[in-house]
């Protein structure tokens with residue numbers, strides 16, 4: 001049995017594999033939460049082997065791929081969440097027009113009691129663009 005087949009077979013027997021598939025697909029350097037390290041080598045292999053990467057990618061659901069494409073355009077996943085996926089009561093950032101200049105601000109500031117404007121990402125520190133991360 002080839003190395004690739006061995007690693008793939010092992011992952012297929014792992015009950016958490018489907019749930020973690022996008023994490024494995026996106027990640028590198030193994031899984032941070034694989035406590036006993038049983039599948040670490042398999043994960044590391046599929047993350048570094050070109051043909052196994054393609055094998056994983058085929059298994060990743062389309063919605064996750066679409067979301068990932070959007071996420072990659074943001075400075076970091078937290079910013080993506082705050083702009084595109086915030087729920088009620090969570091921080092929601094939006095590009096607004098402030099005296100003629102585009103600024104990033106907290107959209108639901110009255111709710112959260114803050115009216116902060118941002119030039120830098122509060123999470124990763126990247127300079128924020130003066131246009132949406134994804135132009136529509």
Ligand SMILES: [Zn+2]
Nearest residue numbers: 004049051052
């Ligand atoms: Zn392989």
Ligand SMILES: [Zn+2]
Nearest residue numbers: 075076121124
């Ligand atoms: Zn960021």
